[in-house]
Every structure is written in C-alpha cells, then in structure tokens.
Amino acid sequence: MPPPIPPDSLFWGTSLLDLKEMFSRTLVSLVTLLFSLSALPGLSLPATKNLQASDPCATIAGQKWVAPADVRACFTSFPVDPVEQANIVTASTRILGFHTSVNYQIRAPQPFTVDVHEDIIGDLQRISATQYQNDLDFHIDVSRSFKRLGDGHAAYVNLCYDGLYVNYIPLPLVHLTDNLGFQHVHIAPEAFKVAQAEFPDQIDFWQNALPGGLKGNLESLNGAQVLLIDWKPPYVAVDENAAISGGYQGFGTRQNSFFSSYSRAAKQWSYVFGQFASQSLPLSDFVTLTVLREGKIVPDTFTIPFRSRISTSAVAWADSPSFRANNCKATNGTNGVDYYASTPNNNDDSTARVQQQPQISPADRRKHLLNVILDVTPPSDVPLPPEIAPALPPLGGSYSVAQFYYLNDTQTGVLALGSFSAESFSDLQQSLLTGLQNLKTAGAKQLIVDVTNNGGGYICIAHWLHRIIAGPKDTTEPQAGLYTEARAQPLAQAITAAIADGADPDGHLMYNPIHWAFANNTLFPAKYDWLEDPVKKVINGRDDLFSQKLGQECQPFAIDPPAEGLFDSKKVAIVGNGRCASSCSLFSIAMNKLEGTKTVVFGGRSTVRQQYCGTVGGQSTDFRTLNSEIKTVKLTGNPLAPPDFLTNSVVGITWRLGFGVWNPEEPEEWQDHPANVPLDLTKDNINNPLAIWNDVIEAVF
Numbered sequence: 252m253p254p255p256i257p258p259d260s261l262f263w264g265t266s267l268l269d270l271k272e273m274f275s276r277t278l279v280s281l282v283t284l285l286f287s288l289s290a291l292p293g294l295s296l297p298a299t300k301n302l303q304a305s306d307p308c309a310t311i312a313g314q315k316w317v318a319p320a321d322v323r324a325c326f327t328s329f330p331v332d333p334v335e336q337a338n339i340v341t342a343s344t345r346i347l348g349f350h351t352s353v354n355y356q357i358r359a360p361q362p363f364t365v366d367v368h369e370d371i372i373g374d375l376q377r378i379s380a381t382q383y384q385n386d387l388d389f390h391i392d393v394s395r396s397f398k399r400l401g402d403g404h405a406a407y408v409n410l411c412y413d414g415l416y417v418n419y420i421p422l423p424l425v426h427l428t429d430n431l432g433f434q435h436v437h438i439a440p441e442a443f444k445v446a447q448a449e450f451p452d453q454i455d456f457w458q459n460a461l462p463g464g465l466k467g468n469l470e471s472l473n474g475a476q477v478l479l480i481d482w483k484p485p486y487v488a489v490d491e492n493a494a495i496s497g498g499y500q501g502f503g504t505r506q507n508s509f510f511s512s513y514s515r516a517a518k519q520w521s522y523v524f525g526q527f528a529s530q531s532l533p534l535s536d537f538v539t540l541t542v543l544r545e546g547k548i549v550p551d552t553f554t555i556p557f558r559s560r561i562s563t564s565a566v567a568w569a570d571s572p573s574f575r576a577n578n579c580k581a582t583n584g585t586n587g588v589d590y591y592a593s594t595p596n597n598n599d600d601s602t603a604r605v606q607q608q609p610q611i612s613p614a615d616r617r618k619h620l621l622n623v624i625l626d627v628t629p630p631s632d633v634p635l636p637p638e639i640a641p642a643l644p645p646l647g648g649s650y651s652v653a654q655f656y657y658l659n660d661t662q663t664g665v666l667a668l669g670s671f672s673a674e675s676f677s678d679l680q681q682s683l684l685t686g687l688q689n690l691k692t693a694g695a696k697q698l699i700v701d702v703t704n705n706g707g708g709y710i711c712i713a714h715w716l717h718r719i720i721a722g723p724k725d726t727t728e729p730q731a732g733l734y735t736e737a738r739a740q741p742l743a744q745a746i747t748a749a750i751a752d753g754a755d756p757d758g759h760l761m762y763n764p765i766h767w768a769f770a771n772n773t774l775f776p777a778k779y780d781w782l783e784d785p786v787k788k789v790i791n792g793r794d795d796l797f798s799q800k801l802g803q804e805c806q807p808f809a810i811d812p813p814a815e816g817l818f819d820s821k822k823v824a825i826v827g828n829g830r831c832a833s834s835c836s837l838f839s840i841a842m843n844k845l846e847g848t849k850t851v852v853f854g855g856r857s858t859v860r861q862q863y864c865g866t867v868g869g870q871s872t873d874f875r876t877l878n879s880e881i882k883t884v885k886l887t888g889n890p891l892a893p894p895d896f897l898t899n900s901v902v903g904i905t906w907r908l909g910f911g912v913w914n915p916e917e918p919e920e921w922q923d924h925p926a927n928v929p930l931d932l933t934k935d936n937i938n939n940p941l942a943i944w945n946d947v948i949e950a951v952f
C-alpha cells in the first residue's frame with residue numbers, strides 16, 4: 252500500500268477548497284490580465300478566443316456533463332454584490348422571526364445538546380459583516396449556518412448554486428455488517444448497474460479514468476470493502492460529512508445520509524445515491540479510495556474524478572451575465588403576492604422544487620397544511636434496479652407513494668410509504684384506507700410500515716394513518732397528532748390583529764383564526780385575535796413569545812374512518828433508515844409513544860444511537876408563503892417585515908412546533924426517539940426492501 256500522503260482532495264472540507272479557489276482565481280486573473288493587455292495599443296493577441304476563454308461560465312454553457320472545477324470557476328467568478336449580501340441577511344433574519352425554534356437551537360436540550368448549538372441570528376450578523384472572496388463562499392457560509400440547526404425545515408437554499416449541478420461519482424457506498432458482527436463500508440453491490448442505467452453518457456469516461464488493471468473494470472468494484480477514503484479510515488469521511496450535512500438533529504441519522512438507500516417515489520421505487528456519491532455543490536474534484544475487491548487479497552488504490560451534471564431546471568445561458576440573469580435572480584416563484592391583488596402562480600413555486608415530496612396539485616397545496624422538509628438535492632428519480640426492487644405485485648389500493656404488499660409468510664402486510672404527500676390529498680387518504688383494508692382481508696395480522704427517506708408531507712394524512720390503524724380512542728380522537736404552538740413575535744401579532752380587523756375576508760391566510768383551534772380542540776371564532784395575549788417564555792436565557800397551545804384541525808376527516816382499528820398497534824413495525832422527518836415524525840412518534848408500535852432503524856453504526864425520526868416540527872412553511880401573508884395584510888412597511896429577495900433564494904422554517912408526548916410541557920422536537928430495534932444491513936438485504944422486510948419479521952414479531 253502506498254504511504255499515506257496529504258490528501259489532494261479533502262472531502263467537504265474548506266481548506267483545500269480555498270486552495271483550489273485560489274488556484275482558479277489565479278487562473279482567472281491571469282486570463283483577465285492577458286485580456287486587458289490585449290486591449291492595450293500595440294499588443295495583439297487573438298482577442299476573441301481569449302475573450303471566450305476568460306468567461307468561465309461561457310466555458311460550461313450548454314454542456315450536460317462538466318468537470319466540477321469548471322463549474323466552480325464559474326460560480327467563484329462573481330464577487331459578492333453588497334446589496335445582495337445585505338438583502339439575503341436581512342430577509343433571512345426577519346423571516347426567522349417566524350421560526351419557532353431559533354432560541355431553542357442556540358443550545359438544544361438533551362439528548363441533542365452536542366448536536367445542535369447554533370445561534371443563527373448571531374451567525375447572520377457575523378455574515379453581514381464578513382468580506383468574502385466570491386459569491387459562492389458567501390453562499391456556503393449562509394447555507395452551512397442554517398444546516399447547523401440540524402432542522403430539515405429551516406434551510407437556506409439559493410437555486411443559483413444548490414443543485415444547479417449535482418456532483419457524482421459512480422460508486423455509491425453502503426454500510427454493511429459481516430457474519431461476525433463487524434461493520435464495514437463497502438461500495439454498493441449494485442453500484443455499476445445503477446451507474447450504467449443512470450449515466451449511460453458518462454460511464455465510459457469513468458471506465459477510462461480508472462488506472463491500470465481497473466481501467467474498463469468499474470464493475471469489478473461492486474461490493475468491494477472500502478479501507479480508506481482519501482487515505483483516512485472511511486468513518487472519518489462519514490463523520491466529516493455528518494458535521495455539515497444538516498437536516499436532522501441525530502448524529503446517527505446524518506451518518507446514514509452518507510450511504511445509498513431507496514425510497515418509494517410517486518411513479519417507481521427510486522435509488523438514492525447518498526451524500527458520498529452525489530453532492531449538491533461542485534466542491535470535490537477527485538476521491539482516492541483504497542478498496543479490497545471481492546475475491547482479492549491485495550487492496551487496490553485508485554483516484555476517480557467527480558463529474559458534474561447540470562440540473563434539468565437550470566435555465567440556459569451563454570456567458571456570465573446571462574448565467575447570472577437566468578439562474579441567480581429572484582423569479583416569479585421567489586417572493587409572495589397580495590392574494591387580493593393577484594393570484595400566485597403555484598407552478599412557479601421555488602419552494603416546491605426543494606420540498607422532499609412529490610409534486611402536489613396547486614389546489615391541494617392551498618387547502619391542506621404541510622409539514623415537510625427541504626433538501627438541496629431534489630428527490631431522486633433514479634430507478635431502483637429491478638433485481639432488488641420488490642418483485643411482489645402491489646395490492647389494490649396502492650397509489651403513488653403508498654404501495655401495499657402481502658408477504659408470503661401469510662401473516663405480514665407491508666405499507667411502503669415514501670411520503671405523506673401525493674399529487675392528490677384525497678386519493679392518498681382513500682388509498683391508505685383501501686390498501687390496509689385489503690391487507691386485512693387478504694389475511695395480514697401484522698403490519699410493516701416502511702418509511703425510508705420519508706420527508707413528511709400533509710399533516711392530516713399523518714393523523715389519518717394513526718387513527719385508521721389504531722382505531723377510535725382517546726389518543727386518536729379528536730387529536731391524533733401533537734398539540735402545537737406558533738411563535739408570536741410582534742410582526743406575527745400585527746398580522747393576526749390586522750386579520751381580526753377584517754384584512755382577510757375570504758380566509759386565504761394561514762394566520763386567519765378560522766383554521767385553528769383552542770387546546771380543547773374547539774375552533775377559534777372568526778375575527779378572534781389569537782396572538783393578542785402571547786405566552787412568554789425564556790429559552791436559553793432569551794425572552795421569547797408564543798401562541799397559546801393549539802388543538803387539532805384535522806378532524807372530522809372528509810372520509811369516515813373505520814369503527815375499529817385495522818391492526819393491533821403492537822403488531823405494527825415502523826421501519827427505515829432514520830431519515831423520517833416532519834409529518835413522518837408526527838406519525839411515527841404517535842404510534843411509538845402512544846400506541847406501543849416498534850420502530851426499526853437499519854444500517855446505522857452499532858456504537859451510535861439511532862433515532863427513528865427527526866425534524867418533528869408541527870407545521871412547516873417558507874419565505875414565499877409568509878411574504879404573501881405580510882403583503883396581503885399590507886404590512887410590508889412594518890420595520891420587521893422582510894424585504895423581497897433579490898436572489899433565487901428559498902428559506903424554510905418551522906411555523907408550528909409540536910408539544911411532547913412524554914413531556915408535554917416541552918417541544919417534542921428535541922426529545923429522544925431511539926429506535927427499539929437496530930437492524931443490520933448485510934450483503935443479502937442491502938437496498939433490497941423485500942429482504943429487509945423479511946428480516947424485520949424475524950427481528951420484531
């Protein structure tokens with residue numbers, strides 16, 4: 252094995268990035284210098300050619316696959332526009348006035364104190380006073396500050412950079428346990444199959460990039476054990492990524508995000524590459540892996556390049572000015588509107604592009620409340636290879652993200668549920684009832700609910716699923732979810748006061764009392780100013796204001812629920828990789844803590860506590876929606892009102908926070924959710940839902 256050398260590509264680190272940026276900046280300035288020299292009288296350089304070469308965004312224009320360094324050269328070629336910097340900081344800071352968790356996240360309660368300790372308002376102040384080498388550096392600082400909240404609802408996304416290109420290598424990794432119980436990182440056994448199907452136009456590039464005997468032999472890396480990543484033990488790379496990946500409080504969950512997995516999408520079973528093999532910013536150029544291939548006794552070390560693929564939602568450009576104009580400025584989907592002056596075009600909604608749920612109908616988006624996480628990487632549309640996708644026929648009632656299977660043990664039904672949203676709310680609601688009834692009729696006595704990579708969705712679908720499984724009882728009727736509170740900062744109070752004064756006669760606004768209920772679950776009267784008398788709290792030494800405790804708003808349901816529970820809740824297992832957020836958390840927590848349902852998390856490190864869910868929230872919302880509320884009640888002149896974004900930015904927040912089940916005085920968000928059963932992934936069940944379900948039967952029932 253070659254001696255360890257200083258890594259030439261530090262994963263996800265910043266120090267090397269800075270070096271690379273210095274390098275590319277030097278190149279750019281050299282070219283600029285040449286170009287400016289050419290403009291001097293007496294010097295004649297082939298000016299047109301150099302002019303094009305000197306525009307790093309022109310270099311990559313119109314290409315599907317490019318080297319990450321070339322994307323970075325474009326992204327880092329823009330200095331920070333001080334007007335945009337101030338605008339992003341002010342708009343983000345003020346919208347966080349509506350985020351319930353700002354003061355909690357300065358120092359989260361146990362068991363998440365070590366994981367979450369971010370003063371986001373303080374960091375935004377720091378950022379406003381910082382000078383950056385270029386606009387990408389500025390963006391990364393804002394984005395990572397939000398990610399340190401460990402809250403998938405609270406994200407800052409700039410569609411100019413995040414996910415505009417996705418950085419890939421064809422080697423997704425998995426975390427496997429061997430016969431003796433030892434855990435190792437491996438290249439996914441299906442890596443080549445997936446890469447060949449997804450990257451037919453790029454696979455040869457990687458085949459040819461491999462050195463020596465590996466050249467053209469990408470497939471031989473399938474299943475190989477990974478001994479070193481950039482000359483360090485693989486868990487170093489796993490943990491470096493977990494430190495900045497955000498989205499979940501739990502460290503174990505962020506570790507799991509590094510690895511490939513699957514999800515049930517609206518149209519198919521999808522393959523999720525994981526954060527090692529797909530990155531939302533072009534920050535890594537190469538990775539050097541030392542691996543032990545199957546059947547070999549001598550390890551191989553090789554360096555493989557990342558390639559950046561352009562997003563289908565990027566708007567074409569020719570040069571730097573058009574890149575910036577077409578992709579980096581606010582669009583019709585960025586800011587809100589006064590609902591009484593114009594109708595928002597929901598097809599434009601920028602937030603929808605990063606919500607981790609299928610496309611939903613605009614009518615349902617207006618009508619039904621959401622609790623869903625944002626992610627800079629759009630939901631995967633890569634099919635899970637047929638060899639590992641469930642081969643069983645789905646039962647009647649299956650619809651979109653909800654698929655029902657009756658297993659051949661003749662005892663177990665499976666509900667694979669990739670999201671709590673689907674295009675149609677009512678079709679999803681009916682599907683869950685019909686599918687579970689069909690499983691019961693077929694003979695199922697126990698139920699597996701697979702929520703792998705379920706980022707949430709409709710709040711009332713979570714309540715509905717809890718209610719129809721568990722039946723009518725005091726834990727499901729009338730409240731099948733969590734009691735909640737909203738934040739009651741002065742601008743929110745001004746909105747409810749304006750609504751009480753008649754500013755929203757047609758009931759369009761989220762802050763309208765007609766949507767909400769007292770803690771005794773009776774609806775507020777119309778015209779009631781529900782934030783007039785806020786609850787004062789001191790959180791981490793800071794004064795804060797919240798609404799009174801809010802009751803449920805989902806029941807009565809539009810469909811009559813069955814008179815009896817469909818399954819014995821203790822014969823239900825909720826299964827996943829821990830990446831179950833938002834409405835998925837609302838459902839799983841209610842089932843686990845109120846009904847005694849078992850939770851199973853697969854694939855995690857055996858030494859790390861596995862949370863079965865994270866990012867609980869209560870209800871999520873975003874900049875555009877809140878900006879519309881403010882415009883509709885004509886409060887844009889309020890000194891606390893955020894300005895419109897000038898950039899192609901999205902901010903998400905937690906708008907209502909659920910109270911705990913076991914400790915009802917404190918938010919559920921930072922209460923513990925340890926999985927009852929950690930399940931190993933092995934060569935036999937990796938990324939194979941049916942094999943995992945069979946192992947769950949053995950481990951749980």
Ligand SMILES: *[C@@H]1O[C@H](CO)[C@@H](O)[C@H](O)[C@H]1NC(C)=O
Nearest residue numbers: 582583584593594596598599
């Ligand atoms: C944005 O909205 C304006 C006004 O409704 C419209 O004229 C324009 O075409 C829209 N732009 C895009 C890109 O849809």
Ligand SMILES: *[C@@H]1O[C@H](CO)[C@@H](O)[C@H](O)[C@H]1NC(C)=O
Nearest residue numbers: 642658659660661941942945
């Ligand atoms: C049930 O299915 C599993 C997985 O497909 C298979 O291994 C097993 O042999 C089957 N059992 C029966 C009784 O058919």
Ligand SMILES: *[C@@H]1O[C@H](CO)[C@@H](O)[C@H](O)[C@H]1NC(C)=O
Nearest residue numbers: 768769770771772773774775
């Ligand atoms: C529910 O609580 C509100 C506020 O305390 C009260 O005005 C109302 O009468 C209560 N309703 C019922 C049915 O108890």
